Amino acid sequence: MDTISSAVSSVRAGRANGRRLRGSGAWGMRFPSFVGIGFHVLLRGEAWLIAAGTAPARLRPGDLVIAPNGAEHGLGHAPTRLERLPVFPATGLPAPRPADAEFLCGAYRLDNGRLHPVLRGLPRTIVVSPDRTHHPELATLVSLLENDVAQAQQGNWVTRSALVDLVLIHALRHWYDAPGATGWTATADPAIAAALDQIHEHPQHAWGIEQLASVAGMSRTSFNRRFTVQVGLPPMTYVTYWRLACAARLLRQTTSGLATIARQVGYSNEFAFATAFRREYGLAPGRFRNRPDPLPR
Structure with missing residues (x-):
């Protein structure tokens, strides 16, 4: 992606x-x-x-x-x-x-x-x-x-x-x-872009700093520093962010059970997923799924 x-x-x-x-x-x-x-x-x-x-x-x-x-x-x-x-x-x-x-x-x-x-x-x-x-x-x-x-x-x-x-x-x-466009600097860094591609494509994988640094072809320390500067979040913080963003989308667009969604985004059980989701979104997964659709603005 x-x-x-x-x-x-x-x-x-x-x-x-x-x-x-x-x-x-x-x-x-x-x-x-x-x-x-x-x-x-x-x-x-x-x-x-x-x-x-x-x-x-x-x-x-x-x-x-x-x-x-x-x-x-x-x-x-x-x-x-x-x-x-x-x-x-x-x-x-x-x-x-x-x-x-x-x-x-x-x-x-x-x-x-x-x-x-x-x-x-x-x-x-x-x-x-x-x-x-x-x-x-x-x-x-x-x-x-x-x-x-x-x-x-x-x-x-x-x-x-x-x-x-x-x-x-x-x-x-x-x-x-277009000429002169200024965007996310991480997209211009092949090493960081390679790590991001893997995170985006495989949120269910048990990612760690060592694995992501290997994907980027860098040492752990250099990768952690460069990723944080270019992305704006430390690597594992971004992994968590992306997993939960994927989960939020699945909650809104599918009828899959919470345990199934938890596995799809890399959590070993529903409890760990629900705790992380509540911390990020301020709502339990079930309440998030069942909240009324926002009115057009």
Whole structure:
């Protein structure tokens, strides 16, 4: 599993939200910070991205705005200061049709747990302007998500989750491939990337520092130091984080028993798994699985 896919998959503990936003006249909206990742696609019209610490960015149809770590940002009809925009959804929704600007939005919100280090390390906002000639798949995915959001049908949460995932993965890959992109430094280190690949692919394995250092072709001390610097977490802390992120996804997306999930993510018994899960997510696995789905925001 590549790093971008692993980062996006780590937020699947929550269900994906999707909606349309419209604005006409002197419209604007500010999105408060949250734990998670979200995006807006400008479907038609023109708009401006407003974010703290950067100049307003003009958006054109087809442009995607990604908030990889849920940073506060805003959208509006003209450049302005972020604090001057009303908090969503005070204005801009609903709007008459046809509206001056229309967006398709998607997000994963984490009410429990931590955001993946790769997402925490990305810029607060990213603008992607895909070349439809060379990357038609992104436009196709946006169209499919647009249709999914427009129709309330049984099983929508399954398709919406898959489509939000794919839009995010393709958009982030597009951005990573562009000149000047700055991302997670661990992805540029072949030794650390090799260890991460093994952790991501085999969370059930009884990993230890010696084994991971061997995968990376390094001494234990050097590996521990370099991994911690580049990833932002010590190796075994990251192993635990990834195992429990996988478990949270399985709890939300499958009906497998707790003992089965415990084995799938590397715990010898249900009690050890439940203790670790409660420490990370603040809820017992059963309560986490049975909590109501978050309302669309």
